[in-house]
Amino acid sequence: MFKLQQKVAIVTGGASGIGLEISRTLAKLGAIVHIFEVNLNLAEREADLINANGGVAIAHKVDVSIQEDVKRAVQQINSIKPIQILINNAGISHIGNVETTSEADLDRIYNVNIKGVYNCLHAVIPYMKENGGGAIVNMASIAASVGLNDRFAYSMSKGAIRALTFQVAKDYLPFQIRCNCISPARVHTPFVDGFLKKNYPGKEAEMFKKLSLSQPIGRMAKPEEVANLAAYLVSDSAGFITGSDYPIDGGFIRLNN
Known part of the structure; x- marks a missing residue:
């Protein structure tokens, strides 16, 4: 129904969990997938498996919380072939309410879940503008829309992702850059x-x-269900979709009452 033949994609946190399934799915659809991970051994192992199964994947050691790390990798990738897809999937969790969340906890969540996404957007969007457009998917959560027990810092970070998705979509409409987010429940x-x-x-x-x-x-949810939605949103089949949040939650937000 939709193909991503030879499109260059970056998937952060792309070697485990939902991110790994996104990397595999994009590769199956023909994309050239660049996996950003702090654990290079893990990224190389999963990239090798994707390549052995007929896809194309390249591993990169990148800490998304460090801007220079991100900029260096993005510049290297775009110098070879223009970047067209960005999946901001890397993230960490935390359990605690506002009283039990320390300043260090808050900083750790912010640095990965919010600053990490900003760093990737900041590095990739200028190239997408030069390249004539692109598609971005940010990984939010149902925690961006409803309260969950003991998820203060995590919910805060995912609410920020939802809001920045709408802002990026608005700011870059003139440049043919689409930006959406996905809000999974438990996967x-x-x-x-x-x-x-x-x-x-x-x-x-x-x-x-x-x-x-x-x-x-x-x-x-199954990881592949989230991956299929991400693949659709970055494909040309979703060319009329931008500035939207897509809950994939088994009815959690609207029907859990």
């Missing part, structure tokens, strides 16, 4: 399994069921 990734094993030993199955049923649809 079944290895992170979830590790979290349950660490915090609920012996009760993993029970807690997994409880978390799954918190979505009105009765299950968690």
Whole structure:
């Protein structure tokens, strides 16, 4: 239905969880995928697997919270072939309310979840302007739209992502740069399994069921479902879509009452 043949894409946090599935999906659709990760060994391993399966992926050691790291990698990529797609997926979580969130916690969330996205936008958008346009997808969360227990810093960061998505979409309409965000509810990734094993030993199955049923649809999202939405939004098939937030939440925001 839509192809990304030879389009150059950057996926931050593209070697694990949702980001990995996005990298794989874009590569299957023909994109040249550049994976940004702080863990280069992990990025190289996953890029090698994508290449072995007929895709094209290149690993880069990039800490999105460091602007020079991002600028260096982006300049290198664009000097070879124009960047057309940016997926701002890298992010970290935190559990705590405003009283239990320390200044260090807040700074850590800000540096990755907000400043990291800013750094990538700041580096990539000038090239997209020169290249005649592009498509950006930022990873927000249902936490940007509804209150969740003990997610103060995380919710704050994702609310910022939702707002900056609308602002970037507005500012760059004249340059044919589209910008949207995706707001997932719980997604079944290895992170979830590790979290349950660490915090609920012996009760993993029970807690997994409880978390799954918190979505009105009765299950968690699959990473590939989020990846398919991201791929659509950066494709030419979504050429009339910009400045929108797409909840992929099994009805959580509207039907959880």
